[in-house]
Amino acid sequence: MSESAVSSSFLARTMRRRSFFRVAGATVAASTLVLAGCADDPVAPDLSTPGTLNLGSGDIGVLNYAYLLEQLEAAFYQKVLDSPPTDFTPAELAAFTELRDHEVIHREFFKQVLGTSGIPTMTFDFTSISFTSRASVLAAARTFEDVGVAAYNGAGKLLTTKATLGQLSKIASVEARHAAFIRDLLQLSPFADVVETSGPFTGAATALTPAQVVEAIAKFTPFLVIIADLPTS
Structure with missing residues (x-):
């Protein structure tokens, strides 16, 4: 894709970073009520066993699941920017x-x-990615974005509060735009392998369970992610 084509993409038309951070800060400040309906969740993250990460249960566990994925994506993009492909x-x-x-x-x-119910800042293993190669970086970005969107699609039904679901839905829509953008850079179909082609949800975006997502990102997580306490329906 040419530089002019990238410049005219949706990303180049988003609000400037300073404004975006200001709006996001207000959103975070106003979102403390999201966990109001989660007060009865019995299990917070368990960090007592070295080399493992137990995400917890209920809505808190689901939010920690999303938090882990966002940490992974943010760390990946920061590593790309630290030393971009030539x-x-x-x-x-x-x-x-x-x-x-x-x-x-x-x-x-x-x-x-x-x-205080959140997991700590985690360290990830990106040694399987060649950060000097544009092709390798774009392939990894595709994996992270596609898996992230499918993870959000599968997590919605696990939540019990409307406020929490509403916030995750907003983030999921942004992640879907990211995924489409990366596929555009790779000159791939925005629908191949991410839209169900059979069954009762034909035409809908693919949804993955936490177990499937944890397996998909396992090579990037040098710790065992415990999801046993997450809701399943």
Whole structure:
């Protein structure tokens, strides 16, 4: 894709970062009520066993699940920007900066909402990605964005409060735009492999369970993610 094509993409038409952070800050400040309906959740994250991460239960567990994914995506985009591929165009670099900013906002949203119920800042293993290669970086970005969207699609039914579902739905819509944008850079169909082609939900976006998502990101998480206490329906 040419630099001019990237520049005219939806990412280049989003609000400037300063305004975006200001709006996001207000959203986080106003979202402390999201967990109001989660007060009865019995299990917070369990960090007592080295090398494992127990996300907890109920809505808190589901939010920690989303928080982990946002940490992963934000860390990935930051690593790309720390040393971008030499064949990245200036427009692609600017777009990845916006992607990073979005993921940081999502990550900080969950951190603020969860407070002391949140998981800690995690460290990830990106050694399977060649950050000097545009193709490798874009392929990894596709994986993270596609898995992220499918994870949000599968998490909605696990929540018990409308406020929480509403906030996650807003983030999911942004992640879906990210996924489409990365596929556009790769000159791939925005629908192949991410839209169900059979069954009762034909035409709907793919949804993954937490177990499927944890398996998909396992090589990037040098710790065991425990999801046993998450709701299943």
